[in-house]
Amino acid sequence: MQHAEQLVAGARTVASATSPSPLLDVRDLTVTFPGAAGPVQIVRGLNYSIARGETLGIVGESGCGKTMTSLALLGLVSGGGKVDGTIDFNGSNLVSFSQRQWQQLRGRDIAMIFQEPMTAMNPVMPVGRQIGEVLIKHQKLSRRQAEKRAVELLASVGIPSPARRAQDYPHQLSGGMRQRAMIAMALACRPRLLIADEPTTALDVTIQAQILDLMLTLQDEAKMSIQFISHNLAVVSEVAHSIMVMYAGKAVEYAPSDDLFANPLHPYTQGLIATLPDPDKQVKRLYVIPGRVTSGITVGCRFASRCPRADEGCRRTEPEFVEVAPGHHVACHKVGS
Amino acid sequence: MLRYTVSRLLQAVLVILVMSLLLFMLIGLMPGDPVENMLEGNPSLTPDTMAQMRALYGLDQPVYVRYGHWLYSALHGDLGYSSVYFRPVLEVLGPAIVQTAKLLVATEIISIPLAMLLGALAARRPGGWTDSLISLFAFASISLPGFWTSLILIIVFSVKLGWLPASGTPLMGDASLSEQIVHMILPVTVLTFFHVGPLVRYVRASMIETLNSDFVRTARAKGLSESAVIIRHALRNALIPMVTVLALGFGSLFSGALVVETIFGMLGMGKIIYDAVSNIDFNLALVGLLLATIVTLLSSLLADLAYAWLDPRIVLK
Numbered sequence: 137m138q139h140a141e142q143l144v145a146g147a148r149t150v151a152s153a154t155s156p157s158p159l160l161d162v163r164d165l166t167v168t169f170p171g172a173a174g175p176v177q178i179v180r181g182l183n184y185s186i187a188r189g190e191t192l193g194i195v196g197e198s199g200c201g202k203t204m205t206s207l208a209l210l211g212l213v214s215g216g217g218k219v220d221g222t223i224d225f226n227g228s229n230l231v232s233f234s235q236r237q238w239q240q241l242r243g244r245d246i247a248m249i250f251q252e253p254m255t256a257m258n259p260v261m262p263v264g265r266q267i268g269e270v271l272i273k274h275q276k277l278s279r280r281q282a283e284k285r286a287v288e289l290l291a292s293v294g295i296p297s298p299a300r301r302a303q304d305y306p307h308q309l310s311g312g313m314r315q316r317a318m319i320a321m322a323l324a325c326r327p328r329l330l331i332a333d334e335p336t337t338a339l340d341v342t343i344q345a346q347i348l349d350l351m352l353t354l355q356d357e358a359k360m361s362i363q364f365i366s367h368n369l370a371v372v373s374e375v376a377h378s379i380m381v382m383y384a385g386k387a388v389e390y391a392p393s394d395d396l397f398a399n400p401l402h403p404y405t406q407g408l409i410a411t412l413p414d415p416d417k418q419v420k421r422l423y424v425i426p427g428r429v430t431s432g433i434t435v436g437c438r439f440a441s442r443c444p445r446a447d448e449g450c451r452r453t454e455p456e457f458v459e460v461a462p463g464h465h466v467a468c469h470k471v472g473s
Numbered sequence: 474m475l476r477y478t479v480s481r482l483l484q485a486v487l488v489i490l491v492m493s494l495l496l497f498m499l500i501g502l503m504p505g506d507p508v509e510n511m512l513e514g515n516p517s518l519t520p521d522t523m524a525q526m527r528a529l530y531g532l533d534q535p536v537y538v539r540y541g542h543w544l545y546s547a548l549h550g551d552l553g554y555s556s557v558y559f560r561p562v563l564e565v566l567g568p569a570i571v572q573t574a575k576l577l578v579a580t581e582i583i584s585i586p587l588a589m590l591l592g593a594l595a596a597r598r599p600g601g602w603t604d605s606l607i608s609l610f611a612f613a614s615i616s617l618p619g620f621w622t623s624l625i626l627i628i629v630f631s632v633k634l635g636w637l638p639a640s641g642t643p644l645m646g647d648a649s650l651s652e653q654i655v656h657m658i659l660p661v662t663v664l665t666f667f668h669v670g671p672l673v674r675y676v677r678a679s680m681i682e683t684l685n686s687d688f689v690r691t692a693r694a695k696g697l698s699e700s701a702v703i704i705r706h707a708l709r710n711a712l713i714p715m716v717t718v719l720a721l722g723f724g725s726l727f728s729g730a731l732v733v734e735t736i737f738g739m740l741g742m743g744k745i746i747y748d749a750v751s752n753i754d755f756n757l758a759l760v761g762l763l764l765a766t767i768v769t770l771l772s773s774l775l776a777d778l779a780y781a782w783l784d785p786r787i788v789l790k
């Protein structure tokens with residue numbers, strides 16, 4: 137795990153472990169959808185928190201529920217999905233919010249950069265107006281003031297000739313530009329919590345780095361918290377103070393970044409770290425965790441079918457999510473006691 | 474945009490020329506002889522006089538010569554004489570065009586916003602009671618025949634209540650505007666009811682799809698109210714596919730207008746073309762059908778322009 141140590145050196149450390157109360161504290165978050173064979177829990181019993189000014193990374197493969205978790209924080213779970221548990225944000229429980237309260241909160245206190253920069257913007261409205269809209273709603277700016285501010289925001293995320301770009305429609309911008317515009321839109325009201333859902337996945341590597349830099353700079357300026365989602369552990373390691381690894385709707389490991397890389401405990405996390413390309417070797421060693429997510433299993437450990445260490449006990453009883461070291465939580469029978 | 478429009482109009486002129494030739498030949502193939510028709514029942518009719526008549530009207534000439542003559546006069550403003558109405562074709566068609574245009578325009582002006590409103594309301598909660606009610610209305614509109622609704626409305630509002638006239642046009646030629654409008658109420662209501670049902674269903678389907686799209690989720694994530702999301706973001710996007718539906722639905726609207734015009738005794742385009750074809754009124758049928766072609770061409774041009782206006786991704790070239 138020499139490579140992991142290099143990552144530890146680069147990982148951000150949790151600055152204030154003794155901070156009074158976190159900005160976001162999620163308890164037992166569960167999202168249930170009606171399914172053909174009874175209700176399906178897409179997200180199951182999540183517990184995590186994010187301190188002010190810090191970044192939580194959420195990692196897991198496609199379909200594990202990362203986006204759904206984020207939508208729950210904005211009250212945007214649609215299609216008959218039901219959210220249970222508590223979402224304590226800045227002292228109030230969002231789960232009991234009314235439609236009006238949600239509308240006050242969205243875009244102002246919590247904003248989200250969506251996964252798909254190509255489709256996440258209205259194709260028939262100029263970019264500047266789409267950004268200005270959120271300012272008109274929450275900061276009561278006039279339309280002209282909002283347009284002016286939108287141009288400033290576009291400039292602040294590094295878009296050249298922002299005044300002209302503000303008049304453009306989304307299809308006239310490149311993928312990178314569009315993602316920057318999305319960031320400008322999300323940051324318009326200086327939210328306390330920014331949810332970034334795979335903000336760089338659709339972009340090429342150089343632009344990826346620029347966008348990450350930009351987000352971190354803006355985070356430092358505004359003391360904003362970030363929930364950063366990716367299926368790429370390498371990207372997350374560059375930005376997150378702590379990391380939650382998800383598998384099939386559940387958290388399997390949750391720890392401060394440096395802990396997680398120095399001492400990955402869950403077999404799935406270990407597999408993810410092993411799949412990271414090693415920068416020291418000329419030939420990239422791409423290890424892939426064999427198998428795929430099995431859905432619908434409700435007894436035993438959900439990872440059992442792919443786990444090299446699985447045994448009968450794993451298939452029979454589901455492991456508890458326990459704190460095995462300060463701040464380091466794991467759900468695996470073979471870890472801890 | 475201007476260049477595009479001009480080139481499309483030039484193309485349209487070409488299409489109209491070709492269509493006029495085709496129609497000229499097709500109408501010529503219709504069974505029945507115009508001269509026989511005209512002189513029907515005339516006891517002094519001999520094969521000789523008939524041949525004379527044919528020569529007089531140029532009917533003994535080959536079709537391309539006749540077409541050439543027709544085109545020459547048509548381009549000089551002479552579209553010939555109607556053998557059914559005994560008046561110049563333009564004089565017959567003029568008022569009919571105005572009549573039908575009034576009916577169609579009034580119907581579209583009411584139908585489109587109404588369909589948008591009902592479709593959007595229904596899409597807000599698919600399966601809810603508003604949706605069920607609106608679907609029922611759309612279903613009734615699609616399945617009840619136009620002549621049936623016309624008769625029911627006439628019985629209720631003209632015969633029983635006596636509130637509205639049963640005819641679509643005032644008897645006097647110089648009726649006041651308000652009188653003309655009062656006469657239009659029932660025909661426009663029937664045609665709107667006939668026309669709006671399919672539109673509502675399309676708007677609803679298109680709206681439901683749009684409301685599930687990513688950018689609508691983005692709009693909600695900004696904290697916009699649901700009505701702002703629908704009006705500012707969803708509606709315009711949902712309307713883009715509606716343009717085709719409207720352009721294609723124009724034909725069905727026109728045939729609906731024929732039924733309505735017949736029942737309410739209005740002398741519109743539908744009635745004129747019907748009379749012309751069934752009585753082999755060559756000149757009138759030709760120009761009437763050509764006009765229908767022109768309207769179709771214009772509506773497809775209009776649809777393309779509307780596309781470009783609604784969707785900035787479309788560049789007309």
Ligand SMILES: Nc1ncnc2c1ncn2[C@@H]1O[C@H](COP(=O)(O)OP(=O)(O)OP(=O)(O)O)[C@@H](O)[C@H]1O
Pocket residue numbers: 169178196197198199200201202203204205214215251367
């Ligand atoms: N409306 C719905 N009804 C039922 N299941 C749904 C619905 N929407 C999403 N899901 C399921 O929820 C699961 C989690 O989806 P989610 O989008 O949160 O995954 P993700 O972790 O963000 O994946 P990705 O990395 O591909 O974005 C998926 O398996 C998906 O099939």
Ligand code: SF4
Pocket residue numbers: 402403404437438439440441443444445446447450455467468469470
């Ligand atoms: S509980 Fe068993 S199957 Fe699950 S991850 Fe741990 S060892 Fe593997």
Ligand SMILES: [Mg+2]
Pocket residue numbers: 202203204251333
């Ligand atoms: Mg996702």
